[in-house]
Amino acid sequence: MRERAGGYQTSQKKKIIDFMRAHPDRQFTADEICKAINTAKVLDGSEMTASASASKVGLSTVYRQLISLCNSEILHKFSTEGGSSVYQFASPDGNCSHHFHLKCIECGRIIHLDCRMSDELLAHIADVHGFEVNSGKSVLYGICDRCSSAESPKGGSDTPCRSLS
Amino acid sequence: MRERAGGYQTSQKKKIIDFMRAHPDRQFTADEICKAINTAKVLDGSEMTASASASKVGLSTVYRQLISLCNSEILHKFSTEGGSSVYQFASPDGNCSHHFHLKCIECGRIIHLDCRMSDELLAHIADVHGFEVNSGKSVLYGICDRCSSAESPKGGSDTPCRSLS
DNA sequence: TTGCGTGCAAAGGTTTTGCATGGCA
DNA sequence: TGCCATGCAAAACCTTTGCACGCAA
Numbered sequence A, B: 001m002r003e004r005a006g007g008y009q010t011s012q013k014k015k016i017i018d019f020m021r022a023h024p025d026r027q028f029t030a031d032e033i034c035k036a037i038n039t040a041k042v043l044d045g046s047e048m049t050a051s052a053s054a055s056k057v058g059l060s061t062v063y064r065q066l067i068s069l070c071n072s073e074i075l076h077k078f079s080t081e082g083g084s085s086v087y088q089f090a091s092p093d094g095n096c097s098h099h100f101h102l103k104c105i106e107c108g109r110i111i112h113l114d115c116r117m118s119d120e121l122l123a124h125i126a127d128v129h130g131f132e133v134n135s136g137k138s139v140l141y142g143i144c145d146r147c148s149s150a151e152s153p154k155g156g157s158d159t160p161c162r163s164l165s
Numbered sequence C: 001t002t003g004c005g006t007g008c009a010a011a012g013g014t015t016t017t018g019c020a021t022g023g024c025a
Numbered sequence D: 001t002g003c004c005a006t007g008c009a010a011a012a013c014c015t016t017t018g019c020a021c022g023c024a025a
Helices: A011-022 A028-035 A060-070 A114-128 A143-151 B012-022 B031-036 B061-073 B117-130 B145-151
Strands: A075-079 A085-089 A100-104 A110-112 A139-143 B076-077 B085-089 B100-104 B110-113 B139-142
Touching: A011 A085, A028 A060, A028 A085, A028 B012, A060 A075, A060 A085, A110 A114, A114 B117, B012 B031, B012 B061, B012 B085, B031 B061, B031 B085, B061 B076, B061 B085
Parallel strands: A100 A139, B100 B139
Antiparallel strands: A075 A085, A100 A110, B076 B085, B100 B110
16 A cells, blocks of 8 residues: 555665664654754764755755655654654564554653553553543653653754753 | 633624634634634524624734743644644633543534543653643544444444533 | 646735834832 | 733744746656
8 A cells, every 4th residue: 555655766765765764762853854864864873064055955955855754664653742743763573553652851862651551541542531642643742760860951963952941 | 720811801892702712612713713602602503604704813822822822721623634723711710731532523513532441541750751741732632423323333332422511 | 748837926925024103010 | 019821913823835947657
């Protein structure tokens, strides 16, 4: 049905997929993805100036590809409270539809909760309360263990933590 | 938690609170709230037509009050997939912080899930997985009983969620 | 070759902000 | 009376769309 990435295999699409697959536990806005693939490829390497002349992938192309990739279920789309949307790589198994996602509001990390109790709760909600939860679209917000133990954010060279207010 | 809405008691603020309190189980965009309080008062499911927009309360005032009321935890803010935000009256008890919210992606209805199993799951996630879930900010998306029975009529979709709240 | 994918720019919608004025405490 | 809140408009922001050209199949 939609298991393939339904379309041409362009270099732009490949860049987006490669970048998202390299960071499966993180979420990015369209703008972040656009900047990332126009500068470095895995973004943990050397520093670079923002306005590199090598910028090629347009933001509208990123948006169009993100829509396509979400339809192909290669990516997942989430809405933030700030109004913008963020995208995350979906595991090829597609099992993200079967467990909860925990998102730390401090560091932005995404934790895939593979837990029997959550399955039981989902079954309970479906049976008793008649509500079919779509786990792939549901995110539980809170504080992860790292951030609760240490309130100071570590200044990593990784992706800058989005403001997200 | 007794903290009132932190500011003056203006007529505009009162209109917004009254309107939202009159529809505790519904969600509205800022624009809908603005139109509603400028035309009718309880709209009772029939109005909401374009109306004359004899604006008295400005849209920016609505936005500013919504931010204030959310900070005071009088309202809750949710993000829709379309990118816009919707607001809903929060129960005065403030116990919304202690249970899950189920949101139907079809009809937009919010169900307050007051269920022992969810409490157990939250405790389990905190103890075993070290993640402190903020229930008030977490929303589970899915299909509610009404909409699922409307789509695919399978028998026995009864048992309405005893939302309590 | 065929037509989808792309880049650029402009449009569209939502939310925020600046500034002068009005109203609550 | 002192400030905060309001209204209006413009700005800021995110996302989509139109159009001509490039490139995968």
